[in-house]
Amino acid sequence: MKFLRPKKKRIYLDYAATTPVRQRVIDAMRPFLRRQFANPSAIHKEGVRARDAVQDARESVGRLLKARPEHVYFTGSGTESNNIAILGTIEARRKQGVAYSDMEVISTPLEHPSVSKTLEHLQSLGVTVHFLEVSSEGLVVIESLEQLLSPKTALVTFAYVNSEIGVVQEVGKIARTVKAHEKRHDVRTYVHTDAAQAPLWLSCELDRLMVDMLSLDAGKCYGPKGVGVLVSRHGVRLSPVVYGGPQEGGLRPATENVAGIVGAAEALRVAQVHREARVQKTTELRNFTIDALLKIEGVVLNGSREHRVANNVNISIAGIDSEFAVVVLDEKGIACSTKSACSGAGGGGSSVVMAISKDEARANSSIRFTFGEETTHTEIRRAVAALQQHVQKIQKFDF
């Protein structure tokens, strides 16, 4: 009888797609919905209070990421932050008289659509986009960066943590290579990193990373959806991609989403400040998961094991249709994914796994498990067992 079998709690292993909002983040946001709801641009006391809340959030994020508060821009998403960093760099130079055809951008073949589609748009305008060589581990080959850099290079952009395979780029090495190039040619080449998958697991301090710009998304680190952050170093010139009022230094007009901004700042604070214990616990879980999965016949790990974010496991299983596997796991109560959510459901394998492996079968059979603070050993064991069961069933039919 139904009521005698309690429904098993679902196991959510798709934290890279998005996280829940932390309770303390909700608590921080609440006052700004109904009580202190005013427009931060208004000159009356209610407006001033809202403006102060936004300014406090800006200063908090600035302290956290070692940027000046006036170089912390709140946007509507990580996607928008990436667009402003990339298009904004190119448009600012165009306005200074540089032709599109005299500008180049260097990126990787592993980027999220918010970067790769923006680069396609730049190409349609006449900007040259070069793609770095990446190793089979998913790491940028520094020699290829050295070869591609030219005095025309306006921007080098890449993800700090790859959203599909969890590979952590050697940001310092990349940035130092660009800095050396700048010095050699007396040019200014911005380095931008999409750090959307980083703040819970890695330091996002601008000076430590030596990058000029860094994008974040509150919805990926226990903050509200619909709020992104872009931070830049002093002296970085950007143009807006959307036009309107003077908010966010004119770079991102629109009435400030006060509650969302306050929530984003709180989410980022907790993400960065309480990082160590979280990383340690989750790294253990991840290693346990990788080891357990590698025991299943045909399983290979996608991306470096060493240069890998604490919460990502991405595997391929020869002969397994990964979309079907994800659906079967879903039926068994486990939520995971085949690739990044923004790459769209359906249609083709993972372009990221394809780029590092050049192996279509592998790209078509990738499965991503990403963990959160709540993820437990018990959940992992159930997920691994469920996948093993599915694989054995398929392999029995196939062979």
Add this chain to the structure above:
Amino acid sequence: MKFLRPKKKRIYLDYAATTPVRQRVIDAMRPFLRRQFANPSAIHKEGVRARDAVQDARESVGRLLKARPEHVYFTGSGTESNNIAILGTIEARRKQGVAYSDMEVISTPLEHPSVSKTLEHLQSLGVTVHFLEVSSEGLVVIESLEQLLSPKTALVTFAYVNSEIGVVQEVGKIARTVKAHEKRHDVRTYVHTDAAQAPLWLSCELDRLMVDMLSLDAGKCYGPKGVGVLVSRHGVRLSPVVYGGPQEGGLRPATENVAGIVGAAEALRVAQVHREARVQKTTELRNFTIDALLKIEGVVLNGSREHRVANNVNISIAGIDSEFAVVVLDEKGIACSTKSACSGAGGGGSSVVMAISKDEARANSSIRFTFGEETTHTEIRRAVAALQQHVQKIQKFDF
């Protein structure tokens, strides 16, 4: 003694700048922050539930505004909606091979910065922008529209309700004039209206207004800040202004702000459905206010009294510095404004009042009171008395 004088409740009369979030909107949003927090693009059950919530919101807004659900786009702000409508129209035509120099846009000198600054950007690209003549009442002069329309006109864009002076344009007349032009020249000229100030007070149905596109902002009608809406008629071709994933039909990429979208749909529903009683009550309040203010020496009403939204009173008072007046009123517990919040604090008078009056003294002395559902006769009487007191004081010193 202080505790014997209870602090008087503040009087907020700046609802055009932004509204609080309705409690039932917060209630509708809450489940999507922690419980049903998944990414709508994910293929697992959690993702499907989030996708269903977004789809329900889209259908609700579609029914309300008489648009097909697939032509309801959720954005990050009213500003972004206006940008997509305007830049999106021009970029879509450019991609079809029309040169910037072969496109024209018609607007008014009364627009919000999210429109006027976007038009400036278009001008910098080589698009010709014409500005309609407006009467001293703030209404578009239809004859000037007839004169400015040309086969090159890609778009006519204007605010349904002016955010500063509350004038309601004769949208039907404007749209019919454009439709007649389209037929005569066998061309396609889009009509877009920024309806951010409308949904609580006026019907926003696309077919009734006969416009091709309409922008809304949830934060101006008791919904959450950080969510805009753009609806379009079937057949309207737009390009995105930000690039990334396939969300919102590819027109507005980024992980959907599920809670915000659900909240925006609920806010718009309540705004449109329960309109009549709200309009009746508030129109009475507005008329009472206008009559009371006009009794103060030197007060003139800015904008048409007849073609005016229910919740807006905008006056000028000869010889009064309006910014100082707003600060004095603020000290007396009353929050109002000089112009639109997005036009920035400080710096110059109202460009809207200047455009209709051609009178600098009048533009420098404009004060805007905008009402919400909560506004009472008692509050209005206190506000009028406070202003009267201030004006008399100033006039006594001056003369």
